[in-house]
Amino acid sequence: MFTNDIEILKNVDMNLPDKIYIFDTTLRDGEQTPGVALTTDEKIQIAQKLNNLGVDKIEVGFPASSHGEIESAKRISEMDLDSTLVGLARSLEKDFDAVLDADLEYVHTFIGTSQLHRDYKLKMDKEKIIETSVSAVEYAKDHGLTVEFSAEDATRTERDFLFEVFTEVVSAGADFIDVPDTVGILTPVLTRELITDIKNNFTAPISVHFHNDFGLATANTLTAIECGANQAHVTINGLGERTGNCSLEELVMTLKSAYGIDLGLDTTRLYSLSNLVGRLTGIKMPVNKPIVGDNAFAHESGIHVHGILNNSSTYEPISPEMVGHSRRIVLGKHTGANAVKSKLKENHIDLNDDQFQKVFDEIKSLGDSGKCVTDDDLIAIAITELSSARETPIVIKGLSISMGANVSPTATVKLEIDGEEKETASTGVGPIDAALNAIRQLVQGTMDIELEEYNLEAITGGTDALAEVFVISSDSHGNTSTGRSTSQDIVMASILAVLDSMNKLLLIQRAK
Numbered sequence: 001m002f003t004n005d006i007e008i009l010k011n012v013d014m015n016l017p018d019k020i021y022i023f024d025t026t027l028r029d030g031e032q033t034p035g036v037a038l039t040t041d042e043k044i045q046i047a048q049k050l051n052n053l054g055v056d057k058i059e060v061g062f063p064a065s066s067h068g069e070i071e072s073a074k075r076i077s078e079m080d081l082d083s084t085l086v087g088l089a090r091s092l093e094k095d096f097d098a099v100l101d102a103d104l105e106y107v108h109t110f111i112g113t114s115q116l117h118r119d120y121k122l123k124m125d126k127e128k129i130i131e132t133s134v135s136a137v138e139y140a141k142d143h144g145l146t147v148e149f150s151a152e153d154a155t156r157t158e159r160d161f162l163f164e165v166f167t168e169v170v171s172a173g174a175d176f177i178d179v180p181d182t183v184g185i186l187t188p189v190l191t192r193e194l195i196t197d198i199k200n201n202f203t204a205p206i207s208v209h210f211h212n213d214f215g216l217a218t219a220n221t222l223t224a225i226e227c228g229a230n231q232a233h234v235t236i237n238g239l240g241e242r243t244g245n246c247s248l249e250e251l252v253m254t255l256k257s258a259y260g261i262d263l264g265l266d267t268t269r270l271y272s273l274s275n276l277v278g279r280l281t282g283i284k285m286p287v288n289k290p291i292v293g294d295n296a297f298a299h300e301s302g303i304h305v306h307g308i309l310n311n312s313s314t315y316e317p318i319s320p321e322m323v324g325h326s327r328r329i330v331l332g333k334h335t336g337a338n339a340v341k342s343k344l345k346e347n348h349i350d351l352n353d354d355q356f357q358k359v360f361d362e363i364k365s366l367g368d369s370g371k372c373v374t375d376d377d378l379i380a381i382a383i384t385e386l387s388s389a390r391e392t393p394i395v396i397k398g399l400s401i402s403m404g405a406n407v408s409p410t411a412t413v414k415l416e417i418d419g420e421e422k423e424t425a426s427t428g429v430g431p432i433d434a435a436l437n438a439i440r441q442l443v444q445g446t447m448d449i450e451l452e453e454y455n456l457e458a459i460t461g462g463t464d465a466l467a468e469v470f471v472i473s474s475d476s477h478g479n480t481s482t483g484r485s486t487s488q489d490i491v492m493a494s495i496l497a498v499l500d501s502m503n504k505l506l507l508i509q510r511a512k
């Protein structure tokens, strides 16, 4: 818990419930994310991980919607998980039968209650809505199900009618009443008013199901809990219809760190679960997604990195370990000397002041030219600096290109590799390709190289323009390095840039 909050919270009027239930609907509302469809095996994998995380309830699907949904729910029921498994059902007998067929004991049933849903979707008047809801709850209870009743579009339903519906379904035996903000129109202050009113009028446990159309689902869910809501519907990565639902990881970590409320979940599993869900649904999180995004614990600016290196709490509200994530120091145009020094130390590279300054300047200039500097780039730059007094392993000793109409260009290249001269000729689609093919043949046995990126830029104008070539190469050991060269001859600039990156790769391989 953040230290200042302990004192502040003592003065805030809150009505926190004794127990907060986490109802995860990644496999139901989350699967309704446009473009997402999970197989039974994928649902099983996610259900197992949600169970290991420790959520109270897992909504496994909508059994009446397909045979596959019944099959997935059945298979998950067979896993004998600790979390309670839930199936969604409209207020229709056949939907409850499907939930029962899927071997589930808890149903989440719903019916639209707002005028929009009554008039345009269900074509039912208020009386019919009440009658249908009550018969649905009675049918489910008669069949031994625990019943959670959702008044779909509750937040756009007339308050007196919403209360009438809740009163009737509670009398019919509903175990939980759920308040869906179906199109995410609540704000924290509206949530406070609504949930407080429901809490003052009902003793049944209250659940909330808030959508994120205005980016407020987590804030609204938190407010509902402050006002006494007993249960939150959430999804991993905030998946769900349109812009999604309240994100599990955001809610759980806010409760834990800002309110000191530990729900007993193993939060160190959050990052890997988020990645699993991202991979299986194909919905990758943006880098700036709170808690689980790639940048959640990444730092670049000199001032921040300096603080982080002295005490990570300076620029991190919680530690990455709490959610199974990791800290990342990124090098770029905002990088300060401390970050570079710390990375060099991590990689056991010692530079004197002069060498360090050159490496630092090179990183800044790469950053200024819009390049992202990876750890491998830093190592390559530092090793090149360290080895600049030594001989470079591969040196060009000769080059001739022959080309003409209707013949493939041929390059003859002579290299000195570790002191031994070698020469070969090769053809290619153009002179640069021919020269690079010849180089590849000559270094075979010494190293293998893949050209990942090739950029050619004319620095000056005219036919004698200076050309700058920037390349990124990689080897089969997973190392990458950059290479750069400037010449009036494009072929020569290209060859020297590739050799520059090859030499760095060789030095990295030999230093490791």
Ligand code: KIV
Binding pocket: 029, 110, 150, 152, 153, 180, 181, 182, 183, 209, 211
């Ligand atoms: O958003 C919603 O209203 C729902 C219902 C099924 C509860 O998902």
Ligand code: ZN
Binding pocket: 029, 180, 182, 209, 211, 240, 241
């Ligand atoms: Zn929903």
